[in-house]
Amino acid sequence: MTCDGMASLLHALFDGELDAVNAREVETHLVSCSSCASQLRDLRRMRHAMAGPAMRYRAPLGLRQRLESTLPAATSLTARVNPSRRNYALRGFATGSVVSTALAACLLLFVVHQQEEQRIVGDAVSAHLRSLQGHHLVDVQSTDQHTVKPWFNGHLDVAPPVIDLKAQGFTLVGGRVDYLNGGPVAALVYQRGAHVINLFVSPIAASKGGAAMEKRQGLNVRHWARSGLGFWAVSDVDAEELREFGDKFEAAVKNDAR
Amino acid sequence: MISNETPTHESSQAQRFRDAALPHLDAVYTFARYFLRDPADAEDAAQECYLRALRHFDSFRGQDIKPWLFAILRNICHAEFGRRSRVVLYDVNADAEERDPTVPIWQEEQESPETEMLRQSDTQTIQKLVAALPEAFREVIVLREIEGLSYREIAGIVDAPIGTVMSRLARGRAILRDAWFRSAA
Numbered sequence: 160m161t162c163d164g165m166a167s168l169l170h171a172l173f174d175g176e177l178d179a180v181n182a183r184e185v186e187t188h189l190v191s192c193s194s195c196a197s198q199l200r201d202l203r204r205m206r207h208a209m210a211g212p213a214m215r216y217r218a219p220l221g222l223r224q225r226l227e228s229t230l231p232a233a234t235s236l237t238a239r240v241n242p243s244r245r246n247y248a249l250r251g252f253a254t255g256s257v258v259s260t261a262l263a264a265c266l267l268l269f270v271v272h273q274q275e276e277q278r279i280v281g282d283a284v285s286a287h288l289r290s291l292q293g294h295h296l297v298d299v300q301s302t303d304q305h306t307v308k309p310w311f312n313g314h315l316d317v318a319p320p321v322i323d324l325k326a327q328g329f330t331l332v333g334g335r336v337d338y339l340n341g342g343p344v345a346a347l348v349y350q351r352g353a354h355v356i357n358l359f360v361s362p363i364a365a366s367k368g369g370a371a372m373e374k375r376q377g378l379n380v381r382h383w384a385r386s387g388l389g390f391w392a393v394s395d396v397d398a399e400e401l402r403e404f405g406d407k408f409e410a411a412v413k414n415d416a417r
Numbered sequence: 418m419i420s421n422e423t424p425t426h427e428s429s430q431a432q433r434f435r436d437a438a439l440p441h442l443d444a445v446y447t448f449a450r451y452f453l454r455d456p457a458d459a460e461d462a463a464q465e466c467y468l469r470a471l472r473h474f475d476s477f478r479g480q481d482i483k484p485w486l487f488a489i490l491r492n493i494c495h496a497e498f499g500r501r502s503r504v505v506l507y508d509v510n511a512d513a514e515e516r517d518p519t520v521p522i523w524q525e526e527q528e529s530p531e532t533e534m535l536r537q538s539d540t541q542t543i544q545k546l547v548a549a550l551p552e553a554f555r556e557v558i559v560l561r562e563i564e565g566l567s568y569r570e571i572a573g574i575v576d577a578p579i580g581t582v583m584s585r586l587a588r589g590r591a592i593l594r595d596a597w598f599r600s601a602a
Contacts, residue, residue, distance in 0.1 A: 170587045174561065176568050201594050208539035209547070209562040218446035222460050226442065226467050230435045274576070281578030288580050341569060375578070 162188075162195055169195060173202050180295060275340070280382065280391065282339045284375045286346065287357045287393040290337070296355070297333030297348050307334045311345050319345040319360035319388070322411040329356065329404050339391070349404070356394040356404060363389035370405060372398055381405045385412075434474045437482045438467060444564055445486050451559045452494045454548055462497070466490040484570040487560065491574060546596045554589030557582055 165188055171177040172185045189196050290296050299310040308321040314336050323331040329349045337346040337359065344361035363384060370383035379401045381392045390408075394401055445466055449459035466489050470477075479485055547558060560571045572579045 167583045167587050170590065171568075171583060174568065174586075202590060204539070205543065205590065205593060205597065206562060208543045211540050213540045214544055214547075214563050215443060216447045216450045216459075218442045218463065219456075219460055222446070222464055223442060225464065226439065227435075229468070230431055230439075230471065274573075277576070278573060281572065281581075285578045285580035376580070 162192060165192075165195055169199060170202070173199060173206075178295075276382075279340050279389075280373065280375060280380050283357070283359050283380060283391040283393050284378055286337045286339065286359065287355075287378065288376075290335070290346070290348070290357055291355060295335070298335035300333040302331050302333075304331060307331065307347070310334060315343060315345055317345075317362050317388070319347060320412045320415070321347060322408060322415060324349065324404070324407050324411060327407040327411070329407065351394070351396050351400065351404070354394055354396045356392055356396065356401070358408070359391040359393070361389050362387055370402075372402065374398070383409070385409070430474060431471065434471050438470060438486060441483050441486055442467075444483060445490055447563065448487055448556075448559060449490060449494065451548060451555060451563075452491070452552070462490060462493050465493050465497070469493065481570075483564070484566060484574055487564070487566075488574045488576075491556070542600055543593070543597060546593055546600070549596070550589055550592060554585055554592060557585045558589045558593065561586060 165185060168177060168181055168185050172182055177185065189199065298314075299307055301307050302323065302325070304321045304323045308318060311318040311321070311334060321331070321334065325331065329351050332348040332350050332355075334348060335346050336343050337357075338344065339359055339361055342361065344359050347358040347360065349356040349358065370381060372379060372381050374380070378393055378395055379398045381390075381398075381401045381404075383390050383405060390405070392401055392405055392408075394404075396404070442463070446459060446463045449462045449466075450456065453459050453462060466486060470486055470489050473489075477485055547555060550558065556575060557571055560566045560574060566574070568579050568582050572582045575582065577585075
C-alpha cells in the first residue's frame with residue numbers, strides 16, 4: 160500500500176478505530192516506511208502535549224454556583240407558589256406546560272429521528288468509501304446468490320434477501336459484514352460496468368417507507384424499507400441507474416418469494 | 418393530586434439531570450472556550466447549554482450524557498455566537514498574555530521534572546496553535562484529543578459522516594504539526 164492511501168488509516172490506527180485487517184496492513188507498512196513511522200511519532204508527541212490538564216479550562220466559580228442554585232430552584236417552583244393561588248397557578252402552569260411539552264416532544268422526536276436517519280446515511284457513505292479504499296470489498300466472493308445468502312446466516316442474526324440481478328445489468332459480486340449506526344449489518348456488493356454498488360441491509364423499527372434518494376459527497380444514496388428491513392444503496396452510478404437498481408432488486412425479491 | 422406528584426417527578430428528574438450533567442461542566446466549558454475563543458461568551462454558552470439540556474432531559478436516551486451536552490452546546494455556539502466570533506479577528510498571542518486566573522491547572526506530577534518541563538512548554542505552544550485552527554478542524558481535534566471521544570460520538574456531535582471526521586482529523590493534525598515545527602524552528 161502506498162503512503163497516499165495510508166494517511167487517514169494511519170490516523171484511525173493511532174486513534175484505535177481501525178479494524179484488525181486494516182490495522183495489520185498499516186502496521187506492516189510502518190515497518191518499511193520511515194516517513195509514515197515518523198509521522199506516527201509526531202502524532203504521539205502531539206497527543207502527549209495535549210494530554211495534560213493544562214489544555215483544559217476550569218469553569219468559572221460563578222457559573223458553577225449559578226447552575227447549582229438554578230437546577231433545584233427549577234424543580235421547587237410549583238412548591239413555592241402561595242397555597243391559596245396554587246390551584247389556579249397550577250392549572251395554568253399544567254395546561255401550558257402540557258401543550259408545550261407535547262409540542263417540544265414531537266418536534267424533538269422528529270428531529271432525533273431525522274438526525275438518526277441522516278447519521279445512518281452518513282455511515283453508509285463512509286462504509287461505501289472504506290470498502291473501496293481498504294481492499295476489503297467482500298468477505299464472501301461469489302456471483303451465486305445461493306452461496307452468499309447462507310454465508311450471512313452464519314454471520315448475522317437477520318440474513319438479508321440475496322438476489323442476483325445479472326440479467327438486469329447488475330452483477331452480484333459478493334457480500335460482507337459492515338457497520339451502520341453502531342451495529343453489524345449485511346452489505347451486498349453489486350457491479351454495474353466499472354461501478355460498485357453497496358447495498359446495506361439492516362433490521363429497522365419502521366416496517367415500510369417510501370424510497371428516497373439523496374446525494375452525499377458526490378455519491379447517490381437510495382433508501383427504502385420493507386417488512387422490517389431497511390435498505391441503503393450507495394454508489395457513484397447516477398441517480399436514475401440507482402433508482403433502477405432499487406426497483407429491480409425489489410421486483411426480483413417479490414418474484415423470488417412467489 | 419397533581420400538586421403532590423408533579424413536583425416529585427420534576428424534582429427527581431432535575432436531580433438526575435444534576436447528577437449526570439454537572440460533573441461535565443469543566444468539559445463543556447472547555448469545549449466552549451476552544452469553540453468561541455472568548456471567556457465571557459463561553460460562560461454564557463455553557464450556562465445556556467445546561468438550561469436547554471435540562472428542558473430536554475426527558476428526551477435524552479443515550480448511555481453517555483457528555484456527547485449529548487456537546488451537541489447542544491455546539492448548536493448554541495453556532496446559532497447565537499457564531500456570527501459574532503466570525504467577525505472578530507483572533508489574535509493568538511493576546512490570549513496567552515491575558516489568560517484569566519481560573520484557567521491554568523498545572524497539577525500533574527507523575528513525570529520526571531525534565532519531561533514535565535518539556536511537556537509544559539509543548540502544551541503552552543500547542544494550546545495556542547489549537548485555538549488558531551479553523552473551526553472545522555479545531556472542534557474535531559478538541560473532541561478527540563482533549564475530550565477523548567470516539568469517531569462515532571464526534572460524528573454525531575458535528576453532524577457529519579465518520580469519513581468526514583477522519584479526514585478533518587488528519588488534515589487538522591497536519592496543520593497543527595506544521596505550525597508546531599515552524600514555532601519550534
